[in-house]
Every structure is written in C-alpha cells, then in structure tokens.
Amino acid sequence: MLNMDMIDEIISKALFEDIGTGDITTLSTIPAEQRIRGRFISKEPGVVCGLEVIKKVFEKMDKEIALTFEVNDGSRVNAGDIIAKIEGSAVGILTGERVALNFLQRLSGIATKTAHTVEVIKDTKARITDTRKTTPGLRILEKYAVKTGGGANHRFNLSDGILIKDNHIKAAGSITNAVTAARSNAPHTLKIEVEVESMAQIDEALEAGADIIMLDNMDLDAMKAAVEKIAGHALVEASGNMGDKDLQAVAATGVDLISIGALTHTVKAMDISLRFE
CATH class of the missing domain: 3.90.1170.20 (Quinolinate phosphoribosyl transferase, N-terminal domain)
Structure with missing residues (x-):
C-alpha cells in the first residue's frame, strides 16, 4: 500500500x-x-x-x-x-x-x-526491474505502479545502494579502485553493483568482489558468455535499451535481472x- x-x-x-x-x-x-x-x-x-x-x-x-x-x-x-x-x-x-x-x-x-x-518472461528466472528514469517528483508513485504491474523496484534514490557506472570508473581510475573505495567508505549493509561493457571488466569486477554485475548494452551472445563467466558469483543484470529488445531472448541468456527505464520514462x-x- x-x-x-x-x-x-x-x-x-x-x-x-x-x-x-x-x-x-x-x-x-x-x-x-x-x-x-x-x-x-x-x-x-x-x-x-x-x-x-x-x-x-x-x-x-x-x-x-x-x-x-x-x-x-x-x-x-x-x-x-x-x-x-x-x-x-x-x-x-x-x-x-x-x-x-x-x-x-x-x-x-x-x-x-x-x-x-x-508476462513475456514469466517462464524464466529473470525479474523485471525499473530504474531512476522517472518523472521528477513522481518517483514514489511511478515505482509503486511498477510493483502493481508485477515488476520489482531498483534503487529508489542514490542512498539505496552503490552502483558504479562508467563515469564513476573513469573518475576513480578503475573498477578495482572504485570498488575498493566503496568497500572502505560505505556501510557494510549496502551491496555494490558495477556496470561493465566487456569481458575484461567482468573479470576485474569479480576480482574486486562486486555483488551485482550490470551488463551494459551487450548483445545476446555476449550476455550468455558473461553469465557463464560470472557463474553465480554475483547477480547479473541486463541493462541498456531493454525496452527495445527481445526480452524472452534476453531472459534466456540466464541473467537474473532486466532493468528497463522505459517502464516509467516512455509510457x-x-x-x-x-x-x-
């Protein structure tokens, strides 16, 4: 409620x-x-x-x-x-x-x-989540609407979890630097998610101890290979224009989460x- x-x-x-x-x-x-x-x-x-x-x-x-x-x-x-x-x-x-x-x-x-x-992915293990791409001032309502439709909520705001994206990585110098700093400075109760664009970055994120790995704009073959590489050592999230993708095919790669900004920003x-x- x-x-x-x-x-x-x-x-x-x-x-x-x-x-x-x-x-x-x-x-x-x-x-x-x-x-x-x-x-x-x-x-x-x-x-x-x-x-x-x-x-x-x-x-x-x-x-x-x-x-x-x-x-x-x-x-x-x-x-x-x-x-x-x-x-x-x-x-x-x-x-x-x-x-x-x-x-x-x-x-x-x-x-x-x-x-x-x-409904499209109901026969897979993947879950649909929203993003922070909401109408300014209406986030609490729009995320409630996502849950009402059977989806899950990603972070409500920036204080809910650590999500290290490409610009954080560039500013910190590397994934390793960013994750290490997050572990040192953030509460232990917060999970650390890292956005990656390549297999090399996946290796680095795993080595650094990321809890969740976000696959950014990867094609289906790359996603499947990434899931196999991660092998359950972290949750895997597919992201990047997912509203335009074949979601059944994305879910079939074995990812745990599919985040879709279009649930709230293109409605x-x-x-x-x-x-x-």
Whole structure:
C-alpha cells in the first residue's frame, strides 16, 4: 500500500498547478449546491493503478465526495469496465477531475506496460526491474505502479545502494579502485553493483568482489558468455535499451535481472474517462 502522507504534497502541488486561483469555468456555470454522480470507465484493456491517489485528490476538493471502487489496484480491466463510481459536489468533482485522471491514467499505463513485460518472461528466472528514469517528483508513485504491474523496484534514490557506472570508473581510475573505495567508505549493509561493457571488466569486477554485475548494452551472445563467466558469483543484470529488445531472448541468456527505464520514462497513459450520469 502507498503511504498517503508521503504523496500528500505531490497531490497538493498538482492541484495548485491545475486550479491556480480557481476553476473559473465551473464556478461561473455550476451552482455551489449542485450534486452529480459519475463513473470512471476504462476505454481499453489494462491494469488499474492509482485508486487511493484519486481518492485523496477528491478528499482535498470536498471531504463529502464519495468514491466507490469497483476494482482494486492491480486488477485487469477491459474496455467498458467500470473502475469506480463517484458522487458529491459537482464543483468539487469537476475541479479535481483532470488531476485525478492524470494520476490514474499515467499510473495505470505504467502498471499495464509492466504487466505485459513481466508476462513475456514469466517462464524464466529473470525479474523485471525499473530504474531512476522517472518523472521528477513522481518517483514514489511511478515505482509503486511498477510493483502493481508485477515488476520489482531498483534503487529508489542514490542512498539505496552503490552502483558504479562508467563515469564513476573513469573518475576513480578503475573498477578495482572504485570498488575498493566503496568497500572502505560505505556501510557494510549496502551491496555494490558495477556496470561493465566487456569481458575484461567482468573479470576485474569479480576480482574486486562486486555483488551485482550490470551488463551494459551487450548483445545476446555476449550476455550468455558473461553469465557463464560470472557463474553465480554475483547477480547479473541486463541493462541498456531493454525496452527495445527481445526480452524472452534476453531472459534466456540466464541473467537474473532486466532493468528497463522505459517502464516509467516512455509510457502511454491508459485511456480512462469520467462520465457523468
């Protein structure tokens, strides 16, 4: 479940951004006492995500607005399925409608894309993970959507783990220098991951004692050879434009993890509408 206290500020900022000093259209056309009922309806197949978020949106508009969920986060729906019913102040619902739909559509889009990706490799040992390529300020929500779709979360932020990438290696002088320094300075509870581009770098990373080795933009033959070389001495992660790759073939190389930035940074929002009765 989401910690709603952590995303309260996100919702408040989104509402302020959209409403400004007031919803002029609604305030000038709808009586304050007017009540309405409506339904959130899926217009395409997908995986729903973000229900508690839209509930919070409407609570901020008017605590008397009643929202009833017909499905749960993680539920698969088809075109025409009712996701939720809403009843209450017409002014409050109309004013919060776009922000609520923006959250629901984007998070459901991420969950849907993740679920499809997970399905592709379901018969392998590999796991699908996200990255830090998220919309600034929305990471907690987007990573929640990945988990809702059946994926796993990589680091939430830079303090969650050590990931030594190409520029770290260049700045430190070598993989060995970078890993040695990390072992000396970081808490022992943090795992050390090293990004590699060649077999020679894999040898160096293994010798230095890396816990996870990330194969960056390797072709299938190279990935398979890398898995054989690493031979279980470290977890193996495939990375680099994985959203464009044949994921079944990637998983078949024996990697443990496949990280895909496109789960969150290249997403089609799920088509969902709010229709009034």
